[in-house]
Amino acid sequence: MLLLCAHCHATNRVQEDRLNQTPTCGKCGRELLSGAPVAVDEAAFAALIERSERPVAVDFWAAWCGPCRTFAPVFADAAARRSDLVFAKVDTDANPDLSARLAIRSIPTLAVFHRGALIERVSGALPASRFDAWLQAAVAKAASKA
Template sequence: MSESLHYVCPHCHTTNRIAKEQLGNQPDCGSCHQPLVTGEPVALDNDSFAKHIGRSQLPVVVDFWAPWCGPCRMMAPAFAQAAQQLAGQAQLAKLDTEAYPQAAAPFGIRSIPTMVVFKEGKELARISGALPAGEIVRWVQSVR
């Protein structure tokens, strides 16, 4: 029997149960019928942040950032590249700490950009500072 896991839709934020081996076969959300695995970072708000980090059984890598932060803006293309490379292995997401400070506050984010890997609601690792795509990918793969 195949192992199934919970995967939160990047579009409607509904939790889907999917066979792990199906992640590479472009599965669609059972609710909104959009692709579940997009290879793009998901923009989170207060509600979707809680759903993604709390319900996803695939690692969720959150980039805590702000629009005024130069290093955050410089890292954005590398983070997007890493999202493509990690599609099906981890969901990469971004949380604007200026727009949603109440979501970031419980995690004691002191500097940005800070990336945190969550799995089933638990923080597994964090790293601060802008990184190139290859280093983001290596770091995420070393955490899993």
């Protein structure tokens, strides 16, 4: 699968079965799945939510969406602080089939997946404190299902 480094924007090819060995960027050496949201396409999304041992928080967004731009720093801040989840972003315009399959009708839509299953999902830009509480609840729910 291809993962775009959130730190230097280099494209990295990562073996799917190595997703849980903290893959690092071939260019800048930083971890691909920690510290900052990683941009994923449909194939990378599918591999990530199936194979990640950590729950995956996903921000479904689009460049033209004002609330998405407002929410982006909240999502990035959570990614910088929390190591209990992987943070990924899906550009809904670039991935219309995935968006249709998941019935994403308004953006931003925020979702947490674990081992291929949807754990929690909410539409709309949450304030930072509510987003953090929502993540916490989703992590607890994911753990209880594991």
